[in-house]
Amino acid sequence: MGVFSEQLENPGFMSRKEIPDSAIETVAQHINNRSNKNYGISSVGNEANIETPQIFEILPFGEIDNTERRFYAIDGSYNSEEFYNGLAIAIYAAGYICFQQGKQVRMNSLDDPVILGQAYHPENILVTNQDHLQAIYDELLTMKPVKRLVEFWGGKPEEFFPYDKQAICTNLSTLLSFCQAVLEIALILEVAELPETKAGDFILRDGTLRLLQIKQSYLVQLGKYLHEKGIKIIAVTKQSPIKMELSYTFKQIDSYLQDELKRKYPFVATDPKRKKLCCWFEVPSTVLEKAYEGDMYAKKAITGGRGFGLFMAARLDYVEKLQNYDWVIVDVNIFDATPGIKAGVESKERDRNTLAEIFKELTRLTQEHYILGYPYPLAEAHNFISLKRNFKEEIISRLKYSLYKDQRMDHVDIENIFLDMGILGFAYGVYPHIPSRHKAF
Numbered sequence: 001m002g003v004f005s006e007q008l009e010n011p012g013f014m015s016r017k018e019i020p021d022s023a024i025e026t027v028a029q030h031i032n033n034r035s036n037k038n039y040g041i042s043s044v045g046n047e048a049n050i051e052t053p054q055i056f057e058i059l060p061f062g063e064i065d066n067t068e069r070r071f072y073a074i075d076g077s078y079n080s081e082e083f084y085n086g087l088a089i090a091i092y093a094a095g096y097i098c099f100q101q102g103k104q105v106r107m108n109s110l111d112d113p114v115i116l117g118q119a120y121h122p123e124n125i126l127v128t129n130q131d132h133l134q135a136i137y138d139e140l141l142t143m144k145p146v147k148r149l150v151e152f153w154g155g156k157p158e159e160f161f162p163y164d165k166q167a168i169c170t171n172l173s174t175l176l177s178f179c180q181a182v183l184e185i186a187l188i189l190e191v192a193e194l195p196e197t198k199a200g201d202f203i204l205r206d207g208t209l210r211l212l213q214i215k216q217s218y219l220v221q222l223g224k225y226l227h228e229k230g231i232k233i234i235a236v237t238k239q240s241p242i243k244m245e246l247s248y249t250f251k252q253i254d255s256y257l258q259d260e261l262k263r264k265y266p267f268v269a270t271d272p273k274r275k276k277l278c279c280w281f282e283v284p285s286t287v288l289e290k291a292y293e294g295d296m297y298a299k300k301a302i303t304g305g306r307g308f309g310l311f312m313a314a315r316l317d318y319v320e321k322l323q324n325y326d327w328v329i330v331d332v333n334i335f336d337a338t339p340g341i342k343a344g345v346e347s348k349e350r351d352r353n354t355l356a357e358i359f360k361e362l363t364r365l366t367q368e369h370y371i372l373g374y375p376y377p378l379a380e381a382h383n384f385i386s387l388k389r390n391f392k393e394e395i396i397s398r399l400k401y402s403l404y405k406d407q408r409m410d411h412v413d414i415e416n417i418f419l420d421m422g423i424l425g426f427a428y429g430v431y432p433h434i435p436s437r438h439k440a441f
Helices: 003-009 013-018 021-034 130-142 144-153 172-192 216-229 241-245 247-264 285-291 352-362 376-385 391-405 411-417 421-430
Strands: 054-057 070-082 088-100 103-105 118-120 202-206 232-237 277-282 309-315 327-333
Touching: 021 241, 054 352, 070 172, 070 376, 088 172, 088 376, 088 391, 130 144, 130 172, 144 172, 144 216, 172 202, 172 216, 202 376, 216 232, 216 327, 232 352, 241 247, 241 285, 241 309, 241 327, 247 277, 247 309, 277 352, 309 352, 327 352, 391 411
Parallel strands: 070 202, 202 232
Antiparallel strands: 054 277, 070 088, 088 103, 088 118, 232 327, 277 309, 309 327
């Protein structure tokens, strides 16, 4: 029996053979230790200390669309596929959508009744040598949103990035990640400068307000500009090492809210199903230092770090018996949270009223049944722009069609270009009788 065949018949074969039990046990111990840390954060909130839970009643469901605010959501994606002949197809994309009064607003000039968001994609997606990587980099700087971002910052593009062009173009994944990140930041500025965008509107971004790809001073300049325009920029994620560090704290707060406070809280809602308590609190420095050991993410300042955010933990809805599921990590604009912030100083001053308003408003977006606790515009933006699903199949089928229709290539030649060596290897493993000079099974 071949190795591949044995794997098919025994799915546990590979894990037992190649991953030592000691490694698995070490990981399990690490997870257990980190998820049971007690940072001494009280479950009972104190308004004077926003590093404790700031508890409030969720916005009534019947009122979630009663606002003139616009809620924008920005997301990006990238993917690539390399073939045995050295040909690689690589693409990145970023875009945004907008909701107002619960309805999606058209952001593009298309006639398409379904696609309402605005998206940007590159024309250069072929990679066979280093020159093609540099062409992708150069094209990014010519895109309308990025050109405007360069103009906003003033100066030469290479001044904004911590790494030079050669370093960024070292490999495909580094380049694509860079392009996606820069384009997403450029879209924040584009959205902020749309004629329809007004003070009080929200711009949501998946992830954080901190990047490796852009120097902090320029990100800070953007954050300050948004604050001065009265536009709220907020990054939200369900995936963060902070959640592991605060796992014990989340369980304690959840139990207190659900088992104790809910029974005596003066709810406005009368329907028991609508009686939901939400909360938010600033993530203490001790937690950040453990979650990001040796990393600049832990900074609560506008210098010596990566961006212009201030980390908060928030529970903006509730899912019974799924503790931690509906907790999110929110990176708010440090200029909104700390109006008196100055370079080089970690100020403890906080604008609690502004922060409370932000989180109350976010509950307008977190009550969709299919993704409780997470803003639905971000989920919709992800679905709109994602290149992850069926990327390979779609790009190959479209290329094949174009080669046949536009380039008049022979059908057999086209198929040979896109031979999938993985599929061939699978065939040789499952069907041992197939002759092969390089059969390894």
